[in-house]
Amino acid sequence: MRVAVPKKEFSKALALLSKATDKKSRLGFQWAKLKAEFDKHLELQGTNGEVYLTLLVPAEIETEGEVCVEANVLLKAVKSIKNNWFELYTEDDKLVIKAGDLTQKLSLRPVEEFPDFPEPKFQASLPNFVLLQGIEKTGFATSKEKDRLRYTLEHLYLDGRGNHLRIVGSDGHRLAVLRFDKYPLDLKAKLYFKSLKLLKELLSNAGQVQIGVD
Numbered sequence: 001m002r003v004a005v006p007k008k009e010f011s012k013a014l015a016l017l018s019k020a021t022d023k024k025s026r027l028g029f030q031w032a033k034l035k036a037e038f039d040k041h042l043e044l045q046g047t048n049g050e051v052y053l054t055l056l057v058p059a060e061i062e063t064e065g066e067v068c069v070e071a072n073v074l075l076k077a078v079k080s081i082k083n084n085w086f087e088l089y090t091e092d093d094k095l096v097i098k099a100g101d102l103t104q105k106l107s108l109r110p111v112e113e114f115p116d117f118p119e120p121k122f123q124a125s126l127p128n129f130v131l132l133q134g135i136e137k138t139g140f141a142t143s144k145e146k147d148r149l150r151y152t153l154e155h156l157y158l159d160g161r162g163n164h165l166r167i168v169g170s171d172g173h174r175l176a177v178l179r180f181d182k183y184p185l186d187l188k189a190k191l192y193f194k195s196l197k198l199l200k201e202l203l204s205n206a207g208q209v210q211i212g213v214d
Contacts, residue, residue, distance in 0.1 A: 001065025002089035003036045005057055007081055007099075010042075013055040014075040017046040019198050020053040021071045032071035033114045034088070036061045045117060046071055051195045052117050062089075068109040069095050077104045118214030124160065124185045128206040134158070134167030134178050135196050135203075141169035141176035142193040154193050158211070160185030189213055 014032070021030040035043040041056035067090060077097050078086070086099035094105040135156065143153035157168045165180040165187070189211055191199065203209065 001034070001036050001067055002061075002063040002087070003042055004060040004062070004085055004087050005042060006085055007078060007083065009057050011075065011078050013044050013057050014071060014078060016198065016201065017044050017053060017055060018071045018075055020051045021046040021048055030071050031068050031109055031114065032074065033066060033068050033111065035066040036064050038064055045114075047115060047117070049115070050192055051198065053198070054117065065090065066111050067095055068111045068114050069106050070109075073106055077106060080104075120212035120214045122210040122212035123189075124187045124211045126165075126183060126185075126209050126211060128203045128209050130165070130180055130183060131167075131209060132200060132203050135191075135200055137178050138167050138169035138176035139193065139196045141171055141174050142196075143171035144193060145171075155190035156193065156196065158187060158189045158191070160187035187211065 017032050018030070021032060030046075032044055032046040035045070036059065037043075038061055040061075042059035042061070044055045044057060046053050074095075074097075081097070081099040081102065083099040086097060089096050089098070090108070091105070093108055095108055097104040097106070139156055142156055145154075153171050157166075159166045159168065160183075163181070163184045165183045165185055167178045167180075169176045
């Protein structure tokens with residue numbers, strides 16, 4: 001793999017990705033996968049086993065390929081770069097970061113060890129503010145307890161049956177419901193409470209949002 005990427009967009013994407021690879025990861029590591037394909041953006045993926053995040057960054061792709069590298073270490077290395085653009089390429093078993101006279105090398109992990117990502121089937125489309133309002137006004141009511149018996153309450157529910165959309169949060173003691181009459185959807189979906197903060201950041205810069213289940 002060999003690509004040139006803009007620092008601003010790449011750093012922003014990596015910062016978001018790092019939030020999806022937290023220290024409590026079920027995978028036991030905080031790794032991200034970078035994938036470069038001709039005529040496409042550079043794809044970044046990260047997961048903690050509960051939240052799966054894929055981001056696209058504009059890039060000039062010279063050679064295709066994919067690598068698995070520790071997300072936080074890569075983010076720290078990129079932050080030290082002063083150039084607007086820099087190069088990423090593989091050399092032996094290392095990922096090389098080159099910007100002007102600055103060269104850094106990071107260890108890689110076998111791509112085969114990176115988990116498979118779910119492939120959602122998109123069922124509906126909504127303006128971003130619908131989900132933002134739903135998270136802000138009902139997300140507080142979801143259960144934050146680690147209890148298998150209460151696992152279903154650790155989610156925000158989207159129910160689009162009938163002529164309206166309901167967004168519901170509950171921890172078994174309190175119940176928060178937000179109803180939208182202008183958006184009738186044939187949809188049932190749930191959002192894990194640990195993803196809500198990250199999702200709000202992503203939605204703040206979005207327009208129309210597609211929703212689906214895997």
